[in-house]
Amino acid sequence: MAAPSIYGLSRRGLLGASLALAACQPQARSQPVPALPPLKSLAPFRVGTAVQAVHLNDPALAGLIAAQVSQLTPEWEMKMEYMLRDDGGLRFDAPDAIAAFARAHGLALFGHTLIWYAQSSPAFERLDESRVSFAGAYRNYIHAVMGRYRGVAVGWDVVNEPIAEDGEGWRDSLWSQRLGAFEHIADAYRHAREADPGAALFINDYNLESIPKKRASFLRLVERLLRAGVPLDGVGTQTHIDADLAPGELTRTLGELAQFGLPVHVSEFDVSIRRAGGLLRQRGDLQRAQAALYAEAAEAFMSLPARQRFAFSFWGLRDSESWLLREDGADTPLPFDAAGRPKAAARAWAERVG
Ligand code: G3I
Numbered sequence: 001m002a003a004p005s006i007y008g009l010s011r012r013g014l015l016g017a018s019l020a021l022a023a024c025q026p027q028a029r030s031q032p033v034p035a036l037p038p039l040k041s042l043a044p045f046r047v048g049t050a051v052q053a054v055h056l057n058d059p060a061l062a063g064l065i066a067a068q069v070s071q072l073t074p075e076w077e078m079k080m081e082y083m084l085r086d087d088g089g090l091r092f093d094a095p096d097a098i099a100a101f102a103r104a105h106g107l108a109l110f111g112h113t114l115i116w117y118a119q120s121s122p123a124f125e126r127l128d129e130s131r132v133s134f135a136g137a138y139r140n141y142i143h144a145v146m147g148r149y150r151g152v153a154v155g156w157d158v159v160n161e162p163i164a165e166d167g168e169g170w171r172d173s174l175w176s177q178r179l180g181a182f183e184h185i186a187d188a189y190r191h192a193r194e195a196d197p198g199a200a201l202f203i204n205d206y207n208l209e210s211i212p213k214k215r216a217s218f219l220r221l222v223e224r225l226l227r228a229g230v231p232l233d234g235v236g237t238q239t240h241i242d243a244d245l246a247p248g249e250l251t252r253t254l255g256e257l258a259q260f261g262l263p264v265h266v267s268e269f270d271v272s273i274r275r276a277g278g279l280l281r282q283r284g285d286l287q288r289a290q291a292a293l294y295a296e297a298a299e300a301f302m303s304l305p306a307r308q309r310f311a312f313s314f315w316g317l318r319d320s321e322s323w324l325l326r327e328d329g330a331d332t333p334l335p336f337d338a339a340g341r342p343k344a345a346a347r348a349w350a351e352r353v354g
Contacts, residue, residue, distance in 0.1 A: 004148075006123060006140040007088040007132045036342040036350055039335070040070040043353040044306065046108055048313030050075040050268065053094035055321065056101050064317055064340045066101075071108040071154070071311050073267070074098050075323075078111050080119045083145060088123040088137070090144055099152055110311070111153040112267075113160035113204065114142055115188045117173035124174060134178045139191045146195035155200035155310070157236055157267070158192045159185050162221060163205050167213030170221065185221075186230045193231040200310070204236030204267055209253040210245060222260060234310055235260070238268035239297065243276035243289040250293065251300040263310035266301055270315045270333035271345065272324055287332075291348040294335070298352035312353075 040047040048071030055061050065072070076082055077094035084090060102109045127134055146156065162170050162185055170176065175184040185203075192201050203222060208215040218235075225232045235257050239250070257264050271293050273286045301312050316322050320338035324331040335346035342350075 004090050004144045005088045006084070006090070006137040006144060008140070036347060039068045039346070039350060039353075042350050043312065045301070045309040045353075046071040046311035048073055048108075048110060048267075048311050049317050050112075050313070050315045051098060051101075052321075053077055053097045056097060060340055061318065061321070062101070064336065066105040066107070068317060068336075069107065069314075071110055071313060072098060072102050073110045073112045073313055075112075075316075078145070079113060079116065080121050080141075084121045084123050084141065086122040092148055095149075099149060103152070108154040108311075109149065109152055110265075110313070111146070111149060111156035111199070113157035114145060114192065115158060115175055115184070116160040117171040117175070118161065120174040124178075135187075138175070138179060138184075138187070142188060142191040143195045146192055146199065150196040151198060153196065153199050155202055155234065155265075156192060156196075157204040158188050158201045160204045161206065162203065163214050163217045165207075165214075167211050167215070167217045169217065182224070186225060186228060189225070189230045189232055200233040200263065201231055202234040202236045202265055202267075202310075203232060204238060204265070206238035206240055206268070208237045208257070209239065209241060209249045215253060215256060219256060219259070222262075226260060232262070234263040234265055236265040236267040238315075239266050240268055240270055240272070240315065241293060242272045243286045243293065245271075245293060247292065247296060250296050251303070254300040254304060258304050258308050262308065264301075264304055264308050265310040266297065266312045268313060268315040269297060270322060270324065272331055272333045274324070274328040274331040287344060290333075291343075291345045294345040295348040295352050298349045302353055 047069045049065060049069045051065060051072045052075050074095055082094060099109050124137060127137055164171055170181055189201050205218050208218055222235055237253060237257055254264060271290045273290060276286055301309060314335060316334050318336045318338055318340055319332045319334050322333050324333050336342055
């Protein structure tokens with residue numbers, strides 16, 4: 001079968017090759033019994049984590065993932081930066097490995113993310129439109145990627161971070177410039193629905209709990225998409241928060257996001273200790289504040305109607321793998337420490353989901 005490309009997919013390519021699942025990952029060695037029951041055994045909803053293919057080669061981490069969660073979000077290897085080559089070709093080795101691990105361990109796979117202002121590619125930027133239109137390549141990309149995981153991925157962040165940083169309007173991007181500010185978003189969902197009718201199509205953003213103006217803009221966009229009949233199935237709030245976030249902001253945010261009756265995905269949860277620049281200074285205070293925010297997040301999510309609790313995903317499980325360590329190696333934002341032991345924050349979360 002010809003290698004898939006955004007420059008013209010064979011019909012078979014468009015139909016979406018069935019996933020050639022890589023050999024199942026080696027059975028991860030069992031983890032020492034955690035002092036806390038596995039998070040997914042306590043929650044009446046899917047519990048997720050971000051993951052990289054390289055993590056699956058670490059038996060301790062792979063075992064912790066398999067034991068603790070019921071859903072995986074590829075942290076970066078289902079994004080354009082990994083899959084789309086400059087010549088328009090696509091590579092799927094890493095996302096296939098993550099999909100194979102999910103399948104081998106009975107975990108759901110959540111696709112992240114198809115269209116993002118932060119990532120484009122020379123394959124689009126220098127497109128020879130005499131051969132393939134930009135709009136055609138845009139559709140081909142969504143079909144090629146979603147088609148490969150058709151019937152495998154339970155959902156997708158179709159468009160990620162559409163709202164401007166300060167909440168004033170929408171992001172400017174190659175996609176909005178070439179296809180229209182609203183239309184590039186609406187078309188992405190229309191293509192996604194065609195590509196995999198069984199996948200839940202989400203829109204996802206961050207700082208919705210800390211910037212009310214951004215939350216309001218996000219909600220207005222959701223409402224406009226729904227009024228336009230765009231096939232949008234759910235809303236994702238990344239929830240990368242700092243330990244000094246005021247109590248109640250998380251609860252208010254989830255309540256407002258639930259107003260459309262759509263499933264809500266807490267999609268990238270972590271609570272930074274080091275970014276907390278507020279009044280809390282002592283590490284002990286910050287850790288207590290972190291545990292309180294883990295508890296509030298669990299309570300707020302549990303207060304949603306069951307049909308609106310899509311999943312609660314952490315952006316990693318062990319502190320040692322957090323993206324935040326690139327900014328400050330001393331940050332400890334996740335539910336488990338570097339040794340895979342549950343922290344006070346994990347216990348605070350677990351006590352409120354049961
Ligand atoms: O693993 C490769 C390494 O082999 C290579 O040498 C190196 C140099 O290019 O790149 C490494 O891959 C990096 C990857 O993270 C794994 O560390 C990519 O360059 C880098 O772009 C990627 O960053 C990810 C980032 O999104 C951009 O995709 C982060 O892991 C990921 O945590 C972050 O996640 C985002 C969400 O998608 C959206 N919400 C915010 C969140 C945090 O920024």
